[in-house]
Amino acid sequence: MTPPSSTYRLQLRPEFTFADAEAQVDYLRRLGVGALYASPVLDATPGSTHGYDVVDPTRARPELGGEEARKALSAKLREAGLGFVVDIVPNHMAVEVAKANPWWWDVLRHGRDSAYAGHFDIDWSRGRILLPVLGDDDAVAELKVEDSPDGHELVYYDHRFPIAPGTEGGSPQEVHARQHYELVGWRRGNAELNYRRFFDITTLAAVRVEVPEVFADTHGEVLRWVADGEVTGLRVDHPDGLADPGGYMRRLREGAPGAWLVVEKILHPGEDLPQSWPVDGTTGYDALREISGLFVDPAGAPRFSLLAGSPDYAAVEEEARRLVTDSILVAEMRRIGALVGAPDAPAAVAELMIAFPVYRSYLPEGEPHWAQAVQRAKEKRPELASTVDEIDRRVRAEPHGELATRIQQTSGMVVAKGTEDTTFYRYTRFAALNEVGGSPADFGTSVAEFHESAAAREAGWPTAMTTLTTHDTKRSEDVRARLAVLSEIPDEFADAVERWTATHGIDEPSLNLLAWQTLVGAWPISADRLRGYLDKAAKEAKIRTTWTDHDEAFEQEVAEWPDRVLGATELGVEEFVERIKGPGWSNALGQKLVQLTAPGVPDVYQGTELWDLSLVDPDNRRPVDYGVRRQILDRIEAGELPEVDDTGAAKLLVVHRTLTLRRDHPELFRGYKRLHAEGPAAEHALAFERNGLVVVATRLPVGLANGGGWRNTVLPLPPGEWTDVFTGTSAAGELSRLLSRYPVALLVRGD
Incomplete structure (x- = not known):
């Protein structure tokens, strides 16, 4: 197996199954994709929309079509020449629906005598397993004992729990007192839980994969798929939660010696992946930070700091x-x-x-x-x-x-x-920077920093994944690209926010500033989508309200805000967005081309081959219209050169032509060398050369236009005749000609 030329992320769920993914394989092949990269596919909590809540690692998820449908998808991918990368979750399993997880059910039933007692990270020294599921401790009085096909069970509304053999008889409360677990009020979980969890989620119980037998039980099925050639790559979720990440990676590599292996390790600026890990690299949040930051103007920092109150x-x-x-x-x-x-x-x-x-x-x-x-x-x-x-x-x-x-x-x-x-x-000073793996205190990325990082990736981790949007990003790449424009017009935006806030503000400054940035970045957006996002943002901030302790009046104010502002045409938000939309498209095409061509294996998140103005999950898990994308791809394959407009067809052109070139000519995507533009607008050109390939992107387009355009700026090209892959025309060094049709260019030697 070899690393894929690129990946395309699909979010599988009960509404988008293995069969639905199989139906898109031909489209992905035409798009130029190297491998389908799927969200977790093992059996998960019933109805799960993301699959990270695995309940049974020994079988493909029945709600996605089960083993037969999984094998059919694998076969279709192999037939099309595409790889299959699967997301795995080694750190935890879901216990929200106890009966759906046969291992957890057995532990609750038999306690320390269970064959799976050592699979979960439980502090047995503290007695019974604490299960914080009740409304409060007094709700023990509401427990019932009911019959089930497997025997009697303790029941609390929708929650069902096993009864240990020989502990039946008496009241439900007396039965409960004899169990290996104790049902308590949900608020006691944060302070008293005696099993390790995923973050603060008590319904995700940590698994001890550092134990060889547990590793074998949790990974056996997936590693069988790899051994059979049905899975060509693995993406490892949350390695930081593991007891011994390095040891885990070595064991995983032994079990999947030929697989492409990437880890969701979030690196802070300046941090490196441990070299002892036998993996291909991270899932790319570091690249996201470096690439997106290129399109942010650091000169805007002081005004945004002032607008935010200089936190x-x-x-x-x-x-x-x-x-x-x-x-x-x-x-x-x-x-x-x-x-x-x-x-x-x-x-x-x-x-x-x-x-x-x-x-x-x-x-x-x-x-x-x-x-x-x-x-x-x-x-x-x-x-x-x-x-x-x-x-x-x-x-x-x-x-x-x-x-x-x-x-x-x-x-x-x-x-x-x-x-x-x-x-x-x-800290909502400039939301485009508030991204996983980023540092909002650093206002953008310098050109020199980007080139240094890209060269380092080529030298050290050339097959690491790169990304701009994931299921976990706080906002999509195209929202960030549009928000980056605001860094070039800080006074205009700050004045607008202060004017809008005077009549339609939210009574919490940081959320208010975030709300206006979100409205502008994701416009046009429905009231329901905006309401859902702001509700989550307010509760995550934990300033005026939280997920567990609600300020009902404040939450009502936030819920009413989208309808208030979307109906207030006198604010002029739509007109403001119209003025920044074009530069936002330029940024979006620029960062996408850079990501697709720079060192690493680029991932395209589902649907983002067109403009995608999604926000944080669950907004970014909405259905994708592949019919529209197929129609646009048809026209591009027929020779159409689309305009840069609302359809997003120009982005699909960039993605299609670049991915196809990567797949068909991998030899071009080796090495890395910075190129320097010369002339009055040189700082607005980002350019680099690989092996017979030149990439050019426009940065800070508002400043470029205000300065009179490219004027006499040139990009001295390496020797040879060069052709732009996007337009099919012969390339010249004058940037005003080279970038006359699109704000980006991808050049290859020859015809």
């Missing part, structure tokens, strides 16, 4: 992480603290988590990150210094011991919940 990013992030350690992941802090033994150990552990400069350290690799966290924690809380030092001593003495392992597993939870899921909704 201190580090202070906002610290406060958000502290909220997570002190109220959301309290159970985790206590469990780790108990391993230390000191009275103030939970507080010291929390301070270390808050201080982490990256998601987690991989000891003994990544020692500088650990040392940095230790130093920061002691400086912030001197009174905890002795306990922090004791933790540091023990972690360094046993980098693979339980204390070190649990700290590393948990730091990623704190960073992800505190930064991605809280800070990014509080």
